[in-house]
Amino acid sequence: MTKKKRKKYLRYKAKQESMKRKSMERYGSWMNFECQICGGNLFYFHRYDADCCIFCDVWYTSDCEEPNCPYCAARPSAPSEALYYEELFFQDRKNIDKKDWLRQNYQHKKDGEHKHQQRIEYIAYYNAFK
Ligand SMILES: [Zn+2]
Ligand SMILES: [Zn+2]
Numbered sequence: 001m002t003k004k005k006r007k008k009y010l011r012y013k014a015k016q017e018s019m020k021r022k023s024m025e026r027y028g029s030w031m032n033f034e035c036q037i038c039g040g041n042l043f044y045f046h047r048y049d050a051d052c053c054i055f056c057d058v059w060y061t062s063d064c065e066e067p068n069c070p071y072c073a074a075r076p077s078a079p080s081e082a083l084y085y086e087e088l089f090f091q092d093r094k095n096i097d098k099k100d101w102l103r104q105n106y107q108h109k110k111d112g113e114h115k116h117q118q119r120i121e122y123i124a125y126y127n128a129f130k
Pocket of ligand 1: 053
């Protein structure tokens with residue numbers, strides 16, 4: 001590869017990378033925390049209420065140890081797998097009230113039996129698209 005071509009290629013790669021980062025904001029948010037392994041930004045997945053390093057493909061959040069928790073029990077073993085599912089879900093996600101999703105996500109942290117049940121129904125609805 002010539003120097004000029006390589007420069008162009010690198011610019012292209014950087015653009016692809018930033019577009020990917022931007023598109024991932026549909027599924028969660030980039031955090032101001034760095035991965036202890038690679039130094040990249042950690043990413044927070046809304047669906048699984050969990051942090052991860054997408055570059056190292058590792059979860060940073062351990063599960064809540066609630067066997068019926070749809071957040072943790074349904075979490076794929078690797079963030080890359082989770083990302084793959086998010087891409088699939090995205091088409092259907094458009095039809096869902098995003099505020100409703102975020103509110104339920106917030107409740108996960110607050111916890112409570114009734115709220116847990118609501119989430120189970122919500123996730124069941126999502127899983128129907130798998
Ligand atoms: Zn990392
Ligand atoms: Zn949980």
